[in-house]
Amino acid sequence: MEAEISASVADRSDSRVRNSGKLAIAAILILGALIIFAATALGLAAPFYPYLDIINHFRLPILLSTGGLFIVAWFARIRSLTVPVAIIAGINMVLAAAPLAYLPSSAPQASLRIATFNVWVGNKDLEGVLDFIKQSGADIVVLQEVDARLEAQLVPALLTIYPSVTSCARRNCGLVLLSKTPSLKAGYSDRTRHEPPLIWATFSSARGKAFTVTGLHLAYPFQPDWQVSQARFLGERFRNVTGTQILVGDFNLTPFSWKLNRLIAETELRRHATFGATWPSHKFAPLVLLDNLLATPDVKSAAASYGRSGYGSDHRPMIFDVAFD
The missing domain is CATH 1.20.1270 (Substrate Binding Domain Of Dnak; Chain:A; Domain 2)
Structure with missing residues (x-):
């Protein structure tokens, strides 16, 4: 019991x-x-x-x-x-x-490789940055957060591979566009509250097709009003533009952002990366994808890949392989 x-x-x-x-x-x-x-x-x-x-x-x-x-x-x-x-x-x-409604058409083989990298203005690992760019195999490279110091140490070391240089690093712009082939025309514009810094160059493809690559760096996520104004400016600029257009750089907006999706819907551009992460890469494992490439529908995607964390920056670099109709 x-x-x-x-x-x-x-x-x-x-x-x-x-x-x-x-x-x-x-x-x-x-x-x-x-x-x-x-x-x-x-x-x-x-x-x-x-x-x-x-x-x-x-x-x-x-x-x-x-x-x-x-x-x-x-x-x-x-x-x-x-x-x-x-x-x-x-x-x-x-x-x-x-x-996923805004994905580009796919291509089995690329005809152009574009790399984008927010190198971070305080970067001390410039050898790492140079190694990445040299080994990327990119035809065009767009760099963000480049000041006079970084420009002086990076650009001369890359001239043998990228003899065509457009830079606004010494202005309130901080962008550099490097290319293996000369551009037909190029330009840039400074950052304002309502406009992001832009750098652009028009090229001719192997088939004689003209296309324009625009590098950019939108305002930080904790400047939402600036982001709204700058995204609206981009919408107005690229909604009525003609020809093949490629926008690439640090959007500071993820594929799930309302601002980025509104921009894409207004311009009918296509986003070439969705699932992945590029930030923050300097202290933690990257959580969000802030860097991307948008393009007109005649630009097809062959691949989008990510560089490793490090290289002295808080962003991972990205490489986009694209092809034209």
Whole structure:
């Protein structure tokens, strides 16, 4: 009898422990679901409050976190939470998939390689930057955050490979465009609150097709009003432009950003990278894709690849292989 009583007491104790553990898991899941739901809802308000677009940059981490909550709820057998968590996950899946509507056509082989790299104005590993550029095999290279110091140390070391240079590094622009072949015409414009710094050059392809490459560097994510104005300027500039156009550089906007998707919708440009990450690469594993290439629909994508972290910058460089119709 005493043994039976002891066993009964032990069973009740184990049951209380299991219930307490389940309640603790449920509380954590509810808190996590509420945070993710709030973040998702706030991100949807970005068209009205541009600062909230920062949340949308982290769409993929939010989606992965929601998936993790669902898995925990499922295996913990907390069925009352699996449905609402699944709904939140579904909403984020739709939002993550929406940018796929703006993908370019694919090409089996590239006819042009373009590299973009925000080298960071305080970069000390210039040998690493030079090694990347020399080994990239790029026909055209667009660099951001280049000041007079970086220009003086980088450009002369690359002239044998890239004899054609357009630079506004010594102005309120900070961009350099390097090319293996001479441009037909080139220019640049400085940064203002309403216009991002731009650098551009028009080239002729092997088939005689003229195309223009424009390098840019939009305002930082914590300057949302500047970003809105600068994205609007780009929309107006490229909505009515004719000919083959390629925009490449540091957009400071991810593929899930409301501002970037509005720009693409207005101009009918196509985005050549979606899933990946280029920032931050100097302290942590990159989380978001801030660097990209947009182009007119006649520019097809053969590949988009990422350089390694490091090279003295907080951004990873990117290489785009494209082909023309």
